[in-house]
Amino acid sequence: MKIEERISLSRYTTIGTGGPASAFARPETLNELHEALGWAREHELAIATVGLGSNLLVADDGVEALVLKLAGELAAVRVEGELLIAGGGAANAVALHRARAAGLGGFEFACAIPGTAGGGVWMNAGAYGSDWAGILERALVVDADGEHWQAAAELGLRYRHSDLRNGQVVAQVEFRLEQRPVEEIRAIVADLQRQRKAAQPTNKRTYGSVFKNPDHELSAGRMLEACGLKGFRIGGAQISPRHANFIENADGARSADAIALMTEARRRAWDRFGVELEHEVQFLGDFELLPLE
Numbered sequence: 001m002k003i004e005e006r007i008s009l010s011r012y013t014t015i016g017t018g019g020p021a022s023a024f025a026r027p028e029t030l031n032e033l034h035e036a037l038g039w040a041r042e043h044e045l046a047i048a049t050v051g052l053g054s055n056l057l058v059a060d061d062g063v064e065a066l067v068l069k070l071a072g073e074l075a076a077v078r079v080e081g082e083l084l085i086a087g088g089g090a091a092n093a094v095a096l097h098r099a100r101a102a103g104l105g106g107f108e109f110a111c112a113i114p115g116t117a118g119g120g121v122w123m124n125a126g127a128y129g130s131d132w133a134g135i136l137e138r139a140l141v142v143d144a145d146g147e148h149w150q151a152a153a154e155l156g157l158r159y160r161h162s163d164l165r166n167g168q169v170v171a172q173v174e175f176r177l178e179q180r181p182v183e184e185i186r187a188i189v190a191d192l193q194r195q196r197k198a199a200q201p202t203n204k205r206t207y208g209s210v211f212k213n214p215d216h217e218l219s220a221g222r223m224l225e226a227c228g229l230k231g232f233r234i235g236g237a238q239i240s241p242r243h244a245n246f247i248e249n250a251d252g253a254r255s256a257d258a259i260a261l262m263t264e265a266r267r268r269a270w271d272r273f274g275v276e277l278e279h280e281v282q283f284l285g286d287f288e289l290l291p292l293e
């Protein structure tokens with residue numbers, strides 16, 4: 001397995017921003033993953049994993065870490081009985097395709113989530129009333145101390161959150177699905193995709209929901225819309241004119257532009273609603289949002 005230096009991460013994020021990783025590797029097997037973790041320990045580098053970068057903002061200055069992109073066996077998908085077994089780096093679209101081909105239902109909700117099985121565990125990804133927690137049997141978590149299977153209940157999954165810690169890599173995921181006619185699966189997926197297209201920007205570079213929905217009668221999107229932020233732009237990034245909880249790379253955006261927009265959005269939501277919005281997008285690199293007060 002090759003360890004590369006100074007690889008730009010902008011092509012590994014759906015928003016298309018971000019600087020280089022000091023080191024980058026694509027482990028294809030569990031052995032290679034352990035090798036990479038050992039290498040990072042020797043070089044005193046932190047570990048970070050990228051999936052499809054679909055909820056990720058990488059610092060423009062880059063990341064002082066060994067960044068892993070799981071590939072090969074660690075991104076493959078197979079079916080055993082009613083279990084869908086996906087490598088942590090497997091794209092949700094591939095997993096859904098395999099499930100459908102095997103006549104297994106329950107994963108359709110992921111059709112609108114452009115991430116990986118492992119990224120979904122980290123985020124407890126979900127849509128349309130379902131989430132990873134609802135179908136996850138167990139996940140193989142690997143870190144510098146070794147590997148262990150964790151049952152869904154041990155992962156602390158709740159709304160867009162898991163208890164996984166930096167340095168832990170989800171190498172494999174088992175989902176428990178149920179028999180469902182292929183035509184029914186197709187119809188559910190088509191319906192969900194229609195709903196998604198009607199509500200969100202699907203042809204723009206974004207990182208999905210910027211903020212988690214607060215405990216409030218208004219969603220984050222509705223709140224930011226009420227603050228007059230639809231279409232608001234800083235540098236090359238703009239708040240989507242379609243849905244105010246999305247930031248689009250309108251033209252050569254930098255992560256700093258997105259951060260500036262997020263800071264402004266949080267300030268306005270605080271001033272108008274007294275709500276402190278919490279970011280859903282994950283940060284990689286040395287940056288944080290400014291405190292509100």
Ligand SMILES: Cc1cc2nc3c(=O)[nH]c(=O)nc-3n(C[C@H](O)[C@H](O)[C@H](O)COP(=O)(O)OP(=O)(O)OC[C@H]3O[C@@H](n4cnc5c(N)ncnc54)[C@H](O)[C@@H]3O)c2cc1C
Nearest residue numbers: 051052053054055088115116118119122125126127170208
């Ligand atoms: C158009 C669009 C629509 C979206 N819609 C939804 C939606 O409906 N519901 C929803 O929940 N999300 C949605 N998202 C956000 C995103 O797709 C999900 O959060 C997804 O689960 C992220 O997966 P990823 O593989 O891309 O992770 P990344 O964005 O690459 O990473 C996210 C976090 O997970 C960590 N991570 C990734 N892979 C691993 C791994 N193997 N092991 C350990 N940690 C890992 C990363 O380090 C990072 O902290 C949307 C995004 C876009 C762009």
